[in-house]
Amino acid sequence: MARFDAVVFDLDDTLCTQTQSGSEIYYGAFREAGIDSFGTPADLWGALVGSPDPVDDVGYLAAGFTTVAAQYGQTPIDAEALADGFLSVVDHSAVTFLPDAKHVLKTVSESFSIGLLTNGPYRRQAQKIAALNIESAFEAIVYAGDLPRQKPNREPFDRVLDTLGSTPSRTMYVGNSLRHDVAGAQGVGMTAVWYTPTGADPAPYEPEYIIESLAELLSVVSR
Incomplete structure (x- = not known):
């Protein structure tokens, strides 16, 4: 049996990047x-x-x-x-997928429930999601910027878990921020995947997995 039921993604600098200079x-x-x-x-x-x-x-x-x-x-x-x-x-719709992001989302969604948890508010982040045409890919989207507390606090993580109907131990979180994504996910008992295309050192944080390309995530979720 697969180790995970769900995979939750961060948005900015994890799935997409701004194209406006x-x-x-x-x-x-x-x-x-x-x-x-x-x-x-x-x-x-x-x-x-x-x-x-x-x-x-x-x-x-x-x-x-x-x-x-x-x-x-x-x-x-x-x-x-x-x-x-x-x-x-600022044009919040001026975004593009990071390498392999679109393919990874499609592939992961074929085997897992997937969610999106972003610290930005709806008014800003929804424009990016619409521009990328990925809203239908997610079973849960949480805009932590509209909640009383944002990542790394546990409230937005609990919210996305509840919506997905998944438990922390069966859910993986993928993000590029050690403080917001890795610490926040681990704080509620989720498995943290740190996306760092530069291959930076995560110390003193200890993410369970480190990937330098989103394509590497496909081998991680299959373990």
């Missing part, structure tokens, strides 16, 4: 806000602390723009206008 979004934010640009996209990415706040996108981005403005002597600055501009420029 960081430069287009960054400089577009200044254009939309009517502010002369300064700094670089890398400055903003470095200034953003932690993971995106699924509840307060504007506050999260404004804090980053405030930091960049200080670094370039551009204070005071309307950081909220830049954050609003950033969000208006």
Whole structure:
């Protein structure tokens, strides 16, 4: 008998990646806000602390723009206008499958129940799912950004397990984040598969499986 009944996937940087360039979004934010640009996209990415706040996108981005403005002597600055501009420029439907993702989803769904658990809210993530045309592939989709707590807290994991009707010990979770995906899945007793195309070292985390390509997942689920 197969060891697993269900496989749950993360979305961003596990199944898909954004095709819109960081430069287009960054400089577009200044254009939309009517502010002369300064700094670089890398400055903003470095200034953003932690993971995106699924509840307060504007506050999260404004804090980053405030930091960049200080670094370039551009204070005071309307950081909220830049954050609003950033969000208006982003096209959440501009995504594409990562290598082997589409094939792996189809193959895994032939033998297992599959679910999707993403930390983003519905308003953002549903656009990506629609663009990829994969909604029908999943028996359960949980948008943790719309819940009181996101990954790695156990609430979203419990939610997807309940919807799938699967137990933690019979469910595998596949994701690219050690903190959110691996730690969160293991925290509820699921088997964690860490997807790392760069072959990075997971220490101090200890995922049960490490794959450098999604195609490797097919051999993992068959064990």
